[in-house]
Amino acid sequence: MVKAVVGANWGDEGKGKITDMLAREADIVIRFQGGANAGHTIVNDYGKFALHTLPSGVFYGHTTSIIGNGVALNIPVLVNEIRSITDRGVPAPKILVSDRAQVVMPYHILFDQYEEERLGGKSFGSTKSGIAPFYSDKYAKIGFQVCELFDEEGLRDKLESVCATKNVLLEHLYHKPLLDVEELYHTMMEYKEMIAPYVCDTSRFLDEALKAGKNILLEGQLGTLKDPDHGIYPMVTSSSTLAAYGAIGAGIPPYEIRQVITVCKAYSSAVGAGAFVSEIFGEEADELRHRGGDGGEYGATTGRPRRMGWFDCVASRYGCRLQGTTDVAFTVLDVLGYLDEIPVCVGYEVDGEVTEEFPVTWKLEKAKPVLTTLPGWKCDIRGIKKYEDLPENCRKYVEFVERHIGYPITMISNGPGRDDIIYRESPLKK
Numbered sequence: 001m002v003k004a005v006v007g008a009n010w011g012d013e014g015k016g017k018i019t020d021m022l023a024r025e026a027d028i029v030i031r032f033q034g035g036a037n038a039g040h041t042i043v044n045d046y047g048k049f050a051l052h053t054l055p056s057g058v059f060y061g062h063t064t065s066i067i068g069n070g071v072a073l074n075i076p077v078l079v080n081e082i083r084s085i086t087d088r089g090v091p092a093p094k095i096l097v098s099d100r101a102q103v104v105m106p107y108h109i110l111f112d113q114y115e116e117e118r119l120g121g122k123s124f125g126s127t128k129s130g131i132a133p134f135y136s137d138k139y140a141k142i143g144f145q146v147c148e149l150f151d152e153e154g155l156r157d158k159l160e161s162v163c164a165t166k167n168v169l170l171e172h173l174y175h176k177p178l179l180d181v182e183e184l185y186h187t188m189m190e191y192k193e194m195i196a197p198y199v200c201d202t203s204r205f206l207d208e209a210l211k212a213g214k215n216i217l218l219e220g221q222l223g224t225l226k227d228p229d230h231g232i233y234p235m236v237t238s239s240s241t242l243a244a245y246g247a248i249g250a251g252i253p254p255y256e257i258r259q260v261i262t263v264c265k266a267y268s269s270a271v272g273a274g275a276f277v278s279e280i281f282g283e284e285a286d287e288l289r290h291r292g293g294d295g296g297e298y299g300a301t302t303g304r305p306r307r308m309g310w311f312d313c314v315a316s317r318y319g320c321r322l323q324g325t326t327d328v329a330f331t332v333l334d335v336l337g338y339l340d341e342i343p344v345c346v347g348y349e350v351d352g353e354v355t356e357e358f359p360v361t362w363k364l365e366k367a368k369p370v371l372t373t374l375p376g377w378k379c380d381i382r383g384i385k386k387y388e389d390l391p392e393n394c395r396k397y398v399e400f401v402e403r404h405i406g407y408p409i410t411m412i413s414n415g416p417g418r419d420d421i422i423y424r425e426s427p428l429k430k
Contacts, residue, residue: 003259004243007223008319010270013263014331016040019056027214029057032249033239034221035072037129043416058093069100070249098202099147108133114174135238149192203251218246224319235274262325266333268309275364278309278345313404318358331413339376345369
């Protein structure tokens with residue numbers, strides 16, 4: 001059986017914890033898109049970790065972790081990440097890398113930095129990890145698949161061709177140093193040595209695993225609102241963040257995905273630029289940011305303070321619909337225990353009209369939140385294991401959100417640890 005864990009909103013929803021928790025029952029965990037531009041924070045018996053490329057199942061000895069063909073693979077980052085967890089006592093994970101995954105080239109990172117610099121105040125808030133230039137090259141058909149590292153003659157010829165075009169941009173648009181083919185070729189040979197032990201035909205491996213009845217977990221990066229087709233374009237990422245893309249990015253049939261667990265935070269947060277209707281500012285935002293997550297709301301990759309907001313029913317319902325949600329995992333509910341009252345965004349006002357539908361970007365940028373205020377529960381809910389033991393106002397908050405998004409909340413996270421979870425029977429679960 002294949003399950004997907006994906007985000008409903010802007011990313012930062014707590015997918016890493018949910019994947020880590022579900023990986024207990026999984027045989028294989030797959031990253032199917034994105035790169036080292038976003039991270040998943042995980043707290044377990046080994047400590048606290050921020051993963052960027054490794055799937056969140058690497059902490060279990062029984063799992064195989066796969067880097068799928070849809071991933072933007074930064075080889076040194078992956079190798080350093082493996083070393084960083086084994087240095088802290090985690091047993092060496094079993095890792096397979098698709099021979100069709102594409103490589104983040106050193107110049108992708110440079111071009112990402114140069115373009116953000118060139119755009120100045122109109123930049124995209126990129127993490128400068130090379131992701132947009134990487135995917136641009138992939139779809140322009142001038143990217144490099146992992147398997148090409150092993151075709152040394154063909155690799156050198158292709159590098160000469162690509163560098164010729166890149167150097168025109170470097171010289172005349174960015175006014176930066178030019179690329180050296182020999183230096184790049186040498187770097188690629190180093191990459192080959194680093195990645196060789198892990199490379200295989202992962203799609204065939206997964207086909208055999210499916211036939212053997214293995215449990216497979218797809219781990220998405222970011223969330224619906226960062227999808228390049230359905231998100232807040234152009235302030236989006238460069239690969240599809242939807243569960244449907246999991247079939248493509250991993251190389252499995254789409255009908256194999258039977259369960260889509262969409263992760264929603266009990267409030268909203270985002271890293272990077274783009275429309276964020278329920279955003280809050282000042283002391284109110286600082287307080288929520290300080291209390292949020294485990295040690296505060298800061299990007300797992302950048303360390304940037306996350307933008308904060310109240311729960312957005314409009315964005316979350318849209319996000320769940322696009323993901324094909326079967327279950328909602330509702331995270332960081334414990335964080336809201338300090339509030340007397342909790343605002344929830346239930347609609348958007350655009351040009352004087354109220355809508356509950358998520359609009360296209362140019363309308364979204366004019367939207368104002370329509371808020372409903374619910375009473376808080378004013379206590380710490382960490383350690384509670386049963387839904388019925390939660391305070392009444394806490395249960396009312398969960399049920400209010402569930403009614404407004406229209407998807408079943410079956411998991412509630414009330415702390416950072418993998419055992420801080422409450423399973424719930426939802427009236428919406430068919």
